[in-house]
Amino acid sequence: MDMIKGIKGVKDILPEETPRWRFIEDAARRWALCYGYQEIRIPIFEFTALFARSIGTTTDIVEKEMYTFPDRDGTSLTLRPEGTAGTVRAFIEHNRAADPLPQKYFYIGPMFRHERPQAGRLRQFHQFGVESFGTSDPRADVEAIALLWRLLSDLSLPDLTLEINSLGSSGDRVAYKPILLAFLSQQESHLCANCRRRMETNPLRVLDCKVPDCRAATESAPKLTDHLSPEARTHFDQVLTGLAAIEIPYRLNPRLVRGLDYYCLTSFEITSTHLGAQNAVGAGGRYDGLVETLGGPSVPAVGFAVGLERVSLMLPGTAASSSHDSFYYVAAFGEEGSKFGLVLLDELRRVGLSAQCDYRASTLKAHLRQADRSKCRYAILLGDDEAGRGFVILRNLESKVQEELPLVGLASLLHSRILTR
Ligand code: HAM
Numbered sequence: 001m002d003m004i005k006g007i008k009g010v011k012d013i014l015p016e017e018t019p020r021w022r023f024i025e026d027a028a029r030r031w032a033l034c035y036g037y038q039e040i041r042i043p044i045f046e047f048t049a050l051f052a053r054s055i056g057t058t059t060d061i062v063e064k065e066m067y068t069f070p071d072r073d074g075t076s077l078t079l080r081p082e083g084t085a086g087t088v089r090a091f092i093e094h095n096r097a098a099d100p101l102p103q104k105y106f107y108i109g110p111m112f113r114h115e116r117p118q119a120g121r122l123r124q125f126h127q128f129g130v131e132s133f134g135t136s137d138p139r140a141d142v143e144a145i146a147l148l149w150r151l152l153s154d155l156s157l158p159d160l161t162l163e164i165n166s167l168g169s170s171g172d173r174v175a176y177k178p179i180l181l182a183f184l185s186q187q188e189s190h191l192c193a194n195c196r197r198r199m200e201t202n203p204l205r206v207l208d209c210k211v212p213d214c215r216a217a218t219e220s221a222p223k224l225t226d227h228l229s230p231e232a233r234t235h236f237d238q239v240l241t242g243l244a245a246i247e248i249p250y251r252l253n254p255r256l257v258r259g260l261d262y263y264c265l266t267s268f269e270i271t272s273t274h275l276g277a278q279n280a281v282g283a284g285g286r287y288d289g290l291v292e293t294l295g296g297p298s299v300p301a302v303g304f305a306v307g308l309e310r311v312s313l314m315l316p317g318t319a320a321s322s323s324h325d326s327f328y329y330v331a332a333f334g335e336e337g338s339k340f341g342l343v344l345l346d347e348l349r350r351v352g353l354s355a356q357c358d359y360r361a362s363t364l365k366a367h368l369r370q371a372d373r374s375k376c377r378y379a380i381l382l383g384d385d386e387a388g389r390g391f392v393i394l395r396n397l398e399s400k401v402q403e404e405l406p407l408v409g410l411a412s413l414l415h416s417r418i419l420t421r
Helices: 018-034 048-055 060-065 084-093 138-154 170-190 193-201 203-208 212-217 230-245 308-314 335-350 364-374 384-389 410-420
Strands: 045-047 068-070 076-079 103-112 124-133 160-166 264-272 280-286 301-307 328-332 378-382 391-396 402-406
Touching: 018 103, 018 124, 018 138, 018 308, 045 048, 045 084, 048 060, 048 076, 048 084, 084 103, 084 124, 084 301, 124 138, 124 308, 138 160, 138 230, 138 264, 138 280, 138 301, 160 230, 170 193, 170 203, 170 212, 193 203, 230 264, 280 308, 301 308, 328 335, 328 364, 335 378, 335 384, 335 410, 364 378, 378 384, 384 391, 402 410
Parallel strands: 328 378
Antiparallel strands: 045 076, 068 076, 103 124, 124 301, 160 264, 264 280, 280 301, 378 391, 391 402
């Protein structure tokens, strides 16, 4: 029969890789808790309108990357392409703004975007994200950036650069748009078809285009940061001063406009030269208007998300060594030995010791071969002879040193040995 394969851009994470993933996720959780974020678990799918209204109808994500399908009653649903919209929806729906602010949430989980798969770019990928609600203070921006920077540095990811920009207030962007458009229309003949289209729908995104001709054409484009209102300018300066105070290096990038429409003021991205074309490890910014846009009260917010596949690609090989799988291999053979072996396995596991056995092996020789393959530290030999005498042989699989131990109370004896080691 034909084999049914997995979907393109959707990867299995095999047992050899999961220690690496757990290592990354544990570090993310530890750092998030240390910064006062609490875990939230939001649904994998939502009404399509949630993403359209928050991310923006003219963004690449909403225009062409969402996995959207009708529910049985025809309602349009979408697999979440990111976590901010769902978190904000939950914040509003559960009336969290009535509780004391600020409130800080984090999440870890799969996201879905129909992009062209390549190294570090998948159709199902995983994000660790944080969202901080309730303060417009620039120190909250600094705190979010610091969490991202400290986490990635703690994981020893190489060659990280923090790029930062200010997108100003919505009023600043309205005032800047005609200035940018006047410049872009002079360059129109050098722009790609997509950018020419974007001039009408979302001109700021032209600055973010990766096509070399477009980049050259927009090299001397007027900068939004030169057209900020005094409030936005002060906010940005305070963020930069805060970063300098805690010694987080940054690079100003006036092209950093982000591919989601909800941002205002601070926007940032951490990139690495180790990632090739998909060079953003994590990114985020402030989104003071989004809670209101989604029907909630006016609550300022800031956050970021990290792509965990990208972190995994960059993680030094030695960082997350695979843990010892099982500790004890129970080599139970013969009629009586096998009977007692079944009970012993259960007892070992019930006291919290990891233990395994290959039930296909029926001789001591076959068991010892499997025990060596299993990478267990000890084998417990239990044949009919041992069972009859009420003893087992504990064999250190590395040193081959053996000792005889009583079968009764063996699990607690071994457990107490581990505790006192
Ligand atoms: P984003 O820039 O779309 O922002 O995604 C954040 C990170 O997710 C990227 O920097 C990248 O590492 C990873 N990522 C995105 N798409 C893919 C993909 N197809 N394959 C693998 N990794 C990917 C957001 O999602 C915002 N919600 C971040 C945020 C939270 N802003 C405020 N709060």
